[in-house]
Amino acid sequence: GQNIDQPTEMTATEGAIVQINCTYQTSGFNGLFWYQQHAGEAPTFLSYNVLDGLEEKGRFSSFLSRSKGYSYLLLKELQMKDSASYLCAAIDSNYQLIWGAGTKLIIKP
Amino acid sequence: GAVVSQHPSWVICKSGTSVKIECRSLDFQATTMFWYRQFPKQSLMLMATSNEGSKATYEQGVEKDKFLINHASLTLSTLTVTSAHPEDSSFYICSARWAGREHEKLFFGSGTQLSVL
Numbered sequence: 001g002q003n004i005d006q007p008t009e010m011t012a013t014e015g016a017i018v019q020i021n022c023t024y025q026t027s028g029f030n031g032l033f034w035y036q037q038h039a040g041e042a043p044t045f046l047s048y049n050v051l052d053g054l055e056e057k058g059r060f061s062s063f064l065s066r067s068k069g070y071s072y073l074l075l076k077e078l079q080m081k082d083s084a085s086y087l088c089a090a091i092d093s094n095y096q097l098i099w100g101a102g103t104k105l106i107i108k109p
Numbered sequence: 110g111a112v113v114s115q116h117p118s119w120v121i122c123k124s125g126t127s128v129k130i131e132c133r134s135l136d137f138q139a140t141t142m143f144w145y146r147q148f149p150k151q152s153l154m155l156m157a158t159s160n161e162g163s164k165a166t167y168e169q170g171v172e173k174d175k176f177l178i179n180h181a182s183l184t185l186s187t188l189t190v191t192s193a194h195p196e197d198s199s200f201y202i203c204s205a206r207w208a209g210r211e212h213e214k215l216f217f218g219s220g221t222q223l224s225v226l
Contacts, residue, residue: 031217045118045200045220091217 002026004100006088011106012078020073020086020103028093034062034073035087037102046073046086075105083107112136113205115218122193123226130188130221132203138183139205144176147200147220159186193225 003025012018024032031050049055049064049071061074073086085102092098114133122128132142142159157178158166165178175197177189186205190197202220 044222048217048219050216051112 002092002098004088004090004098006086006100006103008101009104009106011108012075014078014080014107014109016078017074017076018078018105020075020088020105022071022073022088022100024069024071024088024090024098024100026090026092026098029066030091030093032064032071032091033089034071035089037085037087039084078107080107080109112207113203113216113218115203115221117221118219119222121224121226124194125192128190128193128223130190130201130203130223132186132188132205132218134184134205134207134216137205137207139186139207140183141206142180142186143204143206144178144186144188145202145204147202156188190223193223195225198223198225 004022006020006022010018010020031048033048034046036044036046046060047055047057047062049062052064052066054061054063059076062071064071071088075082083106085104087102088100090098112135114135116131120128140161144156144159146154146156155168156171156176157168159178159180161180161183167173175191177191178186180186186203188201200220200222203218205216207216
């Protein structure tokens with residue numbers, strides 16, 4: 001079956017760095033998205049990776065290893081506003097999105 | 110690195126105005142590009158297939174007069190949301206087909222979050 005795994009919850013300190021991991025098993029693969037979702041709001045797009053390697057966008061970076069079925073989202077210089085859920089979603093061979101359950105990130109002062 | 114550039118990544122507009130979204134293939138020529146719409150926590154919904162130099166093929170239920178697609182060159186396709194309304198608020202994403210000698214792939218743009226007030 002198709003599956004996405006990511007930790008349920010993580011806690012980090014303001015100003016620190018946190019890495020949120022995501023492993024996937026899909027029927028074919030056409031890329032992986034990371035989204036940020038604040039409570040009560042729709043998810044907003046953060047990144048898309050289809051090629052191996054690291055994509056950096058300011059404080060956020062996303063990494064993909066297709067051979068390992070693994071991705072991570074790296075958040076630097078954490079701010080209180082980064083407290084949110086982070087969802088990863090993989091695109092399978094039929095171009096359907098397979099969603100993870102999300103990682104709730106709690107930032108402490 | 111990114112091989113498909115989509116712009117803008119985020120736009121807010123007033124109801125009744127039109128919004129144009131661009132999708133460019135940076136390192137290859139794409140004879141075919143696809144436009145999708147995504148609602149929160151749902152799969153990508155294919156809206157239309159855009160072929161260079163010809164009219165786009167729209168999926169059932171997608172209004173062609175509302176979502177105008179132009180694929181004037183091998184590296185650029187545009188989607189114009191005409192007379193946008195709040196119900197058009199969504200995440201729009203394009204993809205470009207890369208055809209190699211032995212296989213083909215789709216590369217996706219980074220998406221456009223449209224909010225209509």
